[in-house]
Amino acid sequence: MPFSETQLERYSRHFVLREIGVSGQKKLLKSKVLVIGAGALGSSALMYLAAAGIGTIGIADYDRVDLSNLQRQIIHRTDLVGTPKTISAQQTLHALNPDVACELHTKRLTVDNIQEIIAPYDFVIDATDRFEHKFLINDACVLSAKPYSHAGAVRFGGQVITYIPKQGPCLRCLLGKVPPSNESMTCSQAGVLGAVTGVIGSIQATETIKYLLGIGDLLVGKILLYDALYMQFNVFEFPRSAAHCGVCGEHPTILSLSDNRDEYEIKECGTGENA
Numbered sequence: 001m002p003f004s005e006t007q008l009e010r011y012s013r014h015f016v017l018r019e020i021g022v023s024g025q026k027k028l029l030k031s032k033v034l035v036i037g038a039g040a041l042g043s044s045a046l047m048y049l050a051a052a053g054i055g056t057i058g059i060a061d062y063d064r065v066d067l068s069n070l071q072r073q074i075i076h077r078t079d080l081v082g083t084p085k086t087i088s089a090q091q092t093l094h095a096l097n098p099d100v101a102c103e104l105h106t107k108r109l110t111v112d113n114i115q116e117i118i119a120p121y122d123f124v125i126d127a128t129d130r131f132e133h134k135f136l137i138n139d140a141c142v143l144s145a146k147p148y149s150h151a152g153a154v155r156f157g158g159q160v161i162t163y164i165p166k167q168g169p170c171l172r173c174l175l176g177k178v179p180p181s182n183e184s185m186t187c188s189q190a191g192v193l194g195a196v197t198g199v200i201g202s203i204q205a206t207e208t209i210k211y212l213l214g215i216g217d218l219l220v221g222k223i224l225l226y227d228a229l230y231m232q233f234n235v236f237e238f239p240r241s242a243a244h245c246g247v248c249g250e251h252p253t254i255l256s257l258s259d260n261r262d263e264y265e266i267k268e269c270g271t272g273e274n275a
C-alpha cells in the first residue's frame with residue numbers, strides 16, 4: 001500500500017535513514033508491540049513507538065492516573081487524574097499519531113492470562129515497577145519464545161536488557177529469583193527522577209524498533225546501566241545463558257507459569273503502580 005501525502009511528510013526523517021527507508025517504515029506500520037505498564041517507562045516507550053508509526057500498540061495496565069504519577073508519567077495529563085491509564089495513554093497516542101491502532105488490556109496480567117495476551121505481538125516491553133511482575137513477564141516471554149525488553153529505573157539510575165529467544169540470557173539467568181522485598185524498593189518507596197525514566201523508556205523503544213527492522217546490535221547478552229547522577233552509561237556482558245536458570249537453563253524447573261505461581265504473587269502491601 002502506498003504512503004499517503006501526510007505519511008510521506010510525517011515519516012520523512014525515517015525515509016532518509018538508509019537503515020529504515022520506505023521498506024522499514026512499512027515494516028513498522030505492520031508491527032505489533034505490547035507495552036506492559038503505562039507508567040513512567042511506558043510513557044516514553046509508548047510515545048516514541050507511536051511517533052515512529054508502530055501500527056498496533058497494546059497497552060496493558062490495571063491502574064488509574066494519580067496526581068503523584070504526573071512528575072514522570074508524561075503520557076498522562078492533570079485533567080485525566082482518576083481515568084484508567086490505558087484510556088489516558090490511548091488518548092495521547094491517538095492525538096500524536098492517528099496511524100496507530102491501540103489495543104487496551106485494562107486488567108492485571110496473571111499466570112492465567114499473560115501468555116494469551118502477549119501471543120499476537122511481535123515484541124513485548126516490560127515497563128512495570130515490581131520484581132514479581134518482571135519475573136512473570138520474563139518467564140512468560142521465555143516459555144512463549146517471545147522477544148522482549150526488560151528495564152527498571154529507581155532514584156537516579158536504570159538498567160535495560162533485551163531478551164531474544166535462544167540468543168542470550170533472560171532476567172532469571174542474571175537474578176535467579178524475585179529478590180526479597182527488603183532488598184528491592186519500588187519508585188514510590190525510594191523515589192525516582194522523572195527524566196531518568198524517560199531515558200530508559202526511550203532506550204526500550206529504540207531496542208524495539210531495531211529488533212523490528214533487524215538493524216544494529218541489541219542489548220542481548222548484555223546489561224546497560226545508566227547512572228544519571230554521575231552521567232555514566234556502562235554495558236556489561238553476560239554469557240549466553242545460565243546453566244542453572246530455572247526457566248531457560250539446562251534443567252529448567254519452571255515448565256509452565258502455574259508451576260511457579262507463588263513467586264509472582266506480591267507478598268507485602270504495595271501500591272501496584274508502574275515505575
Ligand SMILES: [Zn+2]
Nearest residue numbers: 170173245248
Ligand atoms: Zn534464563
